[in-house]
Amino acid sequence: MRPIPPLKALVALEAAMRLGSFTMAADELGVTPGAVGQQIQKLEDWLGVALFVRQIRQVTPTVEGRAYMAQIQPALAEIVHASRRLRERRHNGVRLSMPPSFAAKWFAPRMADFLQAYPGTALSLSTSTTLVDFELDAVDLAVRHFNGADPQLSAQLLCPDEARAYCSPAYALKWKLKRPEDLQPATLLHNTLHPHWVAWLARYSELSDQQIESIAGIQFDQSLMAIEAAVREQGVVLTSSILVETETAEGLLVEPFDKAFPLSLGYYLVHPKTAQLPAGAIALKQWFAEKLAMHSHPSETEPG
Numbered sequence: 057m058r059p060i061p062p063l064k065a066l067v068a069l070e071a072a073m074r075l076g077s078f079t080m081a082a083d084e085l086g087v088t089p090g091a092v093g094q095q096i097q098k099l100e101d102w103l104g105v106a107l108f109v110r111q112i113r114q115v116t117p118t119v120e121g122r123a124y125m126a127q128i129q130p131a132l133a134e135i136v137h138a139s140r141r142l143r144e145r146r147h148n149g150v151r152l153s154m155p156p157s158f159a160a161k162w163f164a165p166r167m168a169d170f171l172q173a174y175p176g177t178a179l180s181l182s183t184s185t186t187l188v189d190f191e192l193d194a195v196d197l198a199v200r201h202f203n204g205a206d207p208q209l210s211a212q213l214l215c216p217d218e219a220r221a222y223c224s225p226a227y228a229l230k231w232k233l234k235r236p237e238d239l240q241p242a243t244l245l246h247n248t249l250h251p252h253w254v255a256w257l258a259r260y261s262e263l264s265d266q267q268i269e270s271i272a273g274i275q276f277d278q279s280l281m282a283i284e285a286a287v288r289e290q291g292v293v294l295t296s297s298i299l300v301e302t303e304t305a306e307g308l309l310v311e312p313f314d315k316a317f318p319l320s321l322g323y324y325l326v327h328p329k330t331a332q333l334p335a336g337a338i339a340l341k342q343w344f345a346e347k348l349a350m351h352s353h354p355s356e357t358e359p360g
Contacts, residue, residue, distance in 0.1 A: 058310035058318070061099060061102050061103070062098050062099055062102060065095040065096060065098050065099035065102075066099065066128065066132065067085070067095075068081060068085065068092045068095035068096055068099075069095075069096055069099060069107065069125065070089075070125070070129070070132055071084050071085055071092070072092060072096060072115070072119060073122075073125045075225070076115075077115065078092045078096075078115055079080055079094055081135055084262055087297075096108065102125070105118075105120045105124075106118050106120065106121070106241065107124065108121055116141070117157055117210070119227075133192075137194050141150070142244065145202055148155045148176050148177050148178060148334065148335050148336045149177070149178035149179075149180065149334065149336055150177060150180070150194045150196050150197065150334060150336030150337045150339075150340050151180045151182070151194055151195045151197075152179065152180065152181050152182070152187045152195070152196065152197050152198070152199075152340065153181075153182045153183070153184060153193070153195045153197075153198040153199070154181075154183060154198065154199035154341070155183065155184070155185060155200075155201060155249070156183040156184070156185065156278055156280055157198065157249060157278060157279035157280050157283075157299055158199055158201070158298075158299070158323065159183045160183075160280055161279075161298075161299040161300070161301070161302070162298055162299065162301070163181075163199075165302065166281045166347060167179070167181070169347075170340065170343050173343060174336070174339045174340075174343070177335075177336040177339060177340070178181075178336065179336070179340075182195070185248075185277070185278065187200065188200075190327070190331070196327060196331070196333060196334060196337040197325055197326070197327050197333075197337050197340060197341065198323050198325075198326050198327070199214065199323055199324070199325055200323075200326050201217070201249060201321055201322070201323055201324075202321055202322075202324065203320050203321055203322075204322065204324050206326070208328060208329060209326045209327065209328060209329060210243075210326065210327055210328070210329045211324040211325070211326045211338060212324060212325045212326070212341065212344070212345070213322055213323075213324055214322070214323045214324060214325055214344055214345075214348045215235070215296075215322055215323045215348050216319075216322040217296050217298075217319045217321050217322045217323060218296070218297075218316040218317060218318055218319050219252045219256060219294045219295065219296070219316070219317040219319060220295070220296075220297055220311055220313065220314075220315070220316050220317070221256070221292050221293070221294055221311060221312065222283075222292065222293050222294075222295065222296070222300055222303070222309040222310065223242075223286050223289075223291065223292040223309065223310065223312060223357055224286060224287060224288070224289045224308065224309060224310070225307065225310050226289050226346060227242075227286075227289045227290075227292070228310055228312045230289075232291070232356070233312040233313070234312070235261075235313070236257060236260045236261035236263075236313055236315065237261050237262055237263055239257070239261070240263060240267060240270075240271055242271070242272075242291060242292055243271075243273060243274060243276075243289040243290065243291030243292070244271055244272070244273040244291060244292060244294075245273070245274055245276065245282040245285050245286055245290065245292060245293040245294075246273050246274065246275045246276065246282070246294075246302050247275075247276045247278065247279045247281075247282040247293070247294075247295065248276075248277055248278070249278075249279045249295070249296075250279065250294050250295050250296070252294055252317055252319075253273070253294055254268055254269075255317065256294060256315070256317045257271075259315075259317065260313070260315045260317075273291075274290070274291060279293075279295055279296075279299055282295065283295060283299060283300060283303065283309075286309060287303060287309060289307050292312075294317070296323075298323070325341060325344050337356070355360070
């Protein structure tokens, strides 16, 4: 017996286990259900154990099948990742991950500029609110909103951050927003990226803790939605100036108080220190540095 199991059968097994169906696995692999069944039968013969219980129009993984799949899944994923990395390096590809808000508000309007500057680069962009795992996810570079401290990562500061209040001009006029105290009858738009309204008001207003606590608010899990709500005159959002550049430039949002809440966080471009970056990722790092050098740094915060 050959020491290596039939690799084509492993592909069929992975698809069938993941999809729970020989027919669906066949559709994904571009073969017939019978061909999938034959490959899995071949693997079962090689292993000497049944991996599925066959019933009419239904297949169910056996206990041994599930255990075997759990053991080989990491190796199969590593083969996929290694192959993808090699192929994309050959084609000057770069895989980038970033928070949805940063992607939509800052990167998307400039993405074409990068591709024009580096026309041979194949860019793959993914967005997520969770931290990317470079060992498991197929990512070369990631934009992360944090303090820059991670001994495993090379972290290049793109832009320091501070939280500022924004609302539509009509909303500011409606509630006569001149001082932070004027926010008491307004609606605060909270978001998980900048959950600092209580601290901002404690620093810049003369409202009591009870008054601050009584202000109406709406909670959003993404800055994108909170910013859009502010544009639609639903309240006042606390966010990064870099995320509302377009809205402020077009007059859709204004900053009624000019009060910047200092943060120890910033937007960083990160990758593992031990990683050998492909040419496309090196080019993207350089492009980020050049573009964000044009972005004016947040103003000096007021003493408080």
